Amino acid sequence: DIQMTQSPSSLSASVGDRVTITCRASQSISNYLNWYQHKPGKAPKLLIYAASSLQSGVPSRFSGSGSGTDFTLTISSLQPEDFATYYCQQSYSTPRTFGQGTKVEIK
Amino acid sequence: EVQLVESGGGLVNPGGSLRLSCAASGFTFSSYSMNWVRQAPGKGLEWVSSISSSTTYIYYADSVKGRFTISRDNAKNSLYLQMNSLRAEDTAVYYCARETSSLSFDYWGQGTLVTVSS
Numbered sequence: 001d002i003q004m005t006q007s008p009s010s011l012s013a014s015v016g017d018r019v020t021i022t023c024r025a026s027q028s029i030s031n032y033l034n035w036y037q038h039k040p041g042k043a044p045k046l047l048i049y050a051a052s053s054l055q056s057g058v059p060s061r062f063s064g065s066g067s068g069t070d071f072t073l074t075i076s077s078l079q080p081e082d083f084a085t086y087y088c089q090q091s092y093s094t095p096r097t098f099g100q101g102t103k104v105e106i107k
Numbered sequence: 108e109v110q111l112v113e114s115g116g117g118l119v120n121p122g123g124s125l126r127l128s129c130a131a132s133g134f135t136f137s138s139y140s141m142n143w144v145r146q147a148p149g150k151g152l153e154w155v156s157s158i159s160s161s162t163t164y165i166y167y168a169d170s171v172k173g174r175f176t177i178s179r180d181n182a183k184n185s186l187y188l189q190m191n192s193l194r195a196e197d198t199a200v201y202y203c204a205r206e207t208s209s210l211s212f213d214y215w216g217q218g219t220l221v222t223v224s225s
Binding site: 001032034036038042043044045046049050053055085087089091094095096097098099100 | 153207210215
């Protein structure tokens with residue numbers, strides 16, 4: 001199975017900050033990498049697919065990059081509604097493993 | 108509007124069974140692969156199972172293989188998860204999710220809680 005490791009596990013940031021979350025795969029997954037946002041009691045939301053493609057309706061402050069084993073999710077200017085947990089997921093092979101999550105909290 | 112609505116969760120004894128359903132609307136259900144993903148209390152997201160549009164391809168996480176069965180009824184626009192031999196560690200919120208051609212999950216339901224406890 002492909003292991004996905006996110007860092008950091010949590011971070012504290014202020015509104016307006018630039019936030020970067022990294023995700024590393026245990027083997028090359030090309031660009032088969034997705035990012036989701038999850039808030040308590042809500043359905044997870046797709047932000048980025050295929051490593052760098054912005055899902056329709058997602059604000060442009062979210063961006064993704066990377067290929068192979070190393071990937072990054074960047075929020076260019078953190079907004080109040082962005083405080084949530086973020087997950088990467090590989091879709092290169094089954095099982096479709098998720099990272100352990102990164103909780104973004106208010107500083 | 109795409110909607111996915113899970114149902115069938117509840118409290119069940121260890122060793123018991125439960126069948127989850129996911130009612131889909133707002134899109135051509137028969138054209139999409141579908142997935143179940145769960146989140147145990149205080150834990151992250153865990154992919155559980157997937158089924159292709161015509162049921163040709165079915166996959167399971169090792170943690171549920173041999174105990175859970177995914178199925179779908181395209182005529183009823185519904186996805187199912189039959190869960191047998193339930194364990195305490197199966198306690199989680201279970202989500203159904205639609206899979207796109209880019210292999211991402213673009214729509215999710217609100218989830219249904221399964222609690223396995225005596």
